[in-house]
Amino acid sequence: MAAANRVTAISSNVRHIHTFKPSMWGHIFSTFSFDNQVQEKYTKEMEALKNEIRRMLMAANSTKLMILIDKLERLGIAYHFELEVEEKLKQIYDFAEEEYYGDLLSTSLRFRLLRQHQFHVSCNVFEKFVEEDKKLKESLCNDVEGLLSLYEAAHVRIHGENILDEAVEFTVDHLNRMVPELKSPIKEKVQQALQLSIHRGVPILTVRFYISIYESMDDDQLLLKLAKINFNFLQNMYRKELSELSRWWNKFDLKSKLPFVRDRVVECYLLGTAYGYEPQYAHVRRDVAKSVLMVTVMDDMYDNYATLEEAQLFTHILDRWDMEEIDVLPEYMRIAYRFIMSIFQEYEHEATKQDKLFAVPYFKETVKQLGRAYNQELKWVMEGEMPCYEEYMRNSVITSCVYVMFTAFIPTMKSFNEETIQWLLSAPKIVTSTAKLGRQLQDLASHERENKKGELPTVVDCYMKDKSASKQDALSKFVELIENGWKDVNEELVKVNYVPKKVVEQVLCFGGIAEVLYKDKEDGFTYPERQLASRIAALYIDPLLI
Incomplete structure (x- = not known):
């Protein structure tokens, strides 16, 4: 390994078990009575208002x-x-x-x-x-x-x-x-x-705030009425989708079978909503949520439970992508593997339906690549090697999950085609910069959890070792690096005019999601009760009075 530092090695058979709080949402989203008549009423009201606002615009x-x-x-x-x-x-x-x-x-x-x-x-x-x-x-x-x-x-x-x-x-x-x-x-x-x-930011998360702001300013009533009806229309749609997703998730019963995995189905759906809050992106919301659930299972299995020996075996079997070979895995890994394959089968079905079968091998490869990257992180710890900062960041572009997220869009988002995939996988600067700043924000927020109380290297640890920096200097440096990352993204935002605008917007959204999830150095995904819960409740639970 190039330019690595030696740290204390850990037995490859040591199992680190970390459990998390159950979902704070309980069964609130498991059942929902969807009223088509209410949605039709909202649609008619919106059409009339849209015509007036269009003339105004x-x-x-x-x-x-x-x-x-x-x-x-x-x-x-x-x-x-x-x-x-x-x-x-x-x-x-x-x-x-x-x-x-x-x-x-x-x-x-x-x-x-x-x-x-x-x-x-x-x-x-x-x-x-x-x-x-x-x-x-x-x-x-x-x-x-x-x-x-x-x-x-x-x-x-x-x-x-x-x-x-x-x-x-x-x-x-x-x-x-x-x-x-x-x-x-x-x-x-x-x-x-x-x-x-x-x-x-993530625009859909501040809509309700700005409705209240403009309402208190006694602003244009046409805009406010459309905004309120539109918000309730979207909320009903989200609750229906969340109900379906929750029932789908509960069928796997991973909460009891894999207790070391974070049960965050609502938070996963929130990420899907961030990538496409508009009505036409229902499939995007669903597919992103399922992909994030898959990634969470993988991340927590490698990070919170697997021994190095088990992790290497799982990575090998995942690389072979063959259900016939999973008998050599321990039972908990067979459960995780079947879940990954279930996601893949749904993905393949959707890609076939949308005439986008070309996406299937890319999805498989990004999942395999992610397994190898998670395994590498665990290997660094167990073998007592601290990677150099640059090596860690190369691996973190993959563990940021940017490639898994974007391949999730391909079947159901019209603007994503094979040329788009080739562009994404060529590691354009806007993608790698967004991935790095996302991972830096995550590590700043969660490095105490991510490193198993100091054992697993994070970007902060690697920088401190590699640059002989104090923790405070390293944390200050990462604030600067995140700012520079956003400058990179903004620069590329204007330059990249050879891929569809919606694709570039999704790359930008990845950074916004990281800013929201890991705001104030809190891990909002793992601990939503600390700062994300009120936003989720406002978006998915409490309707607006019209």
């Missing part, structure tokens, strides 16, 4: 148009007007910036919207807000709406945009200073932004 221009588009996106209803929004953004892009958008709010909002939608825009538009010493003008420091807009714009920055690097520090300092004196609802809006920027 097409008539809008200048700053009012941008604010309207921003509201549509924050309220989770922009997908109803996808073509119109793209047409209007093209108009905004074509107009001279200086002529129409002179103030800080408008300039920042235009920059962010266009860059998020993959238009090429220069950060030079912010030079008018800079003094001769290259510092942002202090006269901006009391413009709360302008500062908030600049803060959001700064989070789509790329490498070399020094003015936006400064803008992050400038806006965070001044917004934090202003918060105690602000009144509702702008106070809550600023606090929400400071927790996590729009660009780095």
Whole structure:
């Protein structure tokens, strides 16, 4: 092994057993009475409102148009007007910036919207807000709406945009200073932004928040009514899908058969919702959730229960992909193997149905690759080897599960074809950067659990050993690396115009999910009760009053 450090070796027969709390949701989603008549009523009401809002959108221009588009996106209803929004953004892009958008709010909002939608825009538009010493003008420091807009714009920055690097520090300092004196609802809006920027979040999780914000501002009632009906329509659909998924999961009874595996079916479905919250992506939500459940079984088996000898045998049998050979495995591994094969059979069936059989070998290979990567992590521990940082990161691109996640989309997402797979598997920078920042966020949040109380190396441990750094220095470095990772992703977001837009959006979403799941260095997936539960309840349980 290149450039490795020696650590204490552990017997290959030692079994590390870690159990987790049962699902906090109990049987709440196992049964759900779906009312088609209610959904049909919502659909009719939405159609009437959409026609009025469409006319409003097409008539809008200048700053009012941008604010309207921003509201549509924050309220989770922009997908109803996808073509119109793209047409209007093209108009905004074509107009001279200086002529129409002179103030800080408008300039920042235009920059962010266009860059998020993959238009090429220069950060030079912010030079008018800079003094001769290259510092942002202090006269901006009391413009709360302008500062908030600049803060959001700064989070789509790329490498070399020094003015936006400064803008992050400038806006965070001044917004934090202003918060105690602000009144509702702008106070809550600023606090929400400071927790996590729009660009780095999961939009569907903040829809309810923005509905309450715009409602308290006595904002446009047409938008609010559509947003509320749309939210309840989606929630009913999600609950039906969650009910079906929960019943499917319960049939395997892995909760009792594999007690060392995290029972997180609702949290897995949340990831599916993040990748495609719109009605047409029901199959994506289902397939992502099932893939995450499969990955969780594999991860916990390798990390929390298997001996090295068992893990190597399982990896070998998984590589051979043959149910006839599983008799040599211990019983718990046979159960896990059958579950993986069950997921595969469903995947193969769906790929056949969608005329995408070309996806099947890629799915198999990504699962095998993941098994080898998990086994490598365990091998490093048991053989007493600490890999160098670069080697660990190469392996972590795979254990981030980015390739398993994206192959899960292929059968049922129209924009994913064989060329898309070839692009993904060529390890483009936007994919590897997203995978690395996702894994870095995960390791920062969960390295105490992930390393079996210090035995299994995480990215933090490897960096400390490799660079002779203290833990605090390593943690600070990873905050910097995550910021640089987002700059890489943002840079590629604009460059990558040879694959479908939806594909690029899914790559970006991977990073947003990591930011939400591992916010404040908490492992929200393993311990949802700490910070994720309220969001799940708001999205899947509590309807809005209309």
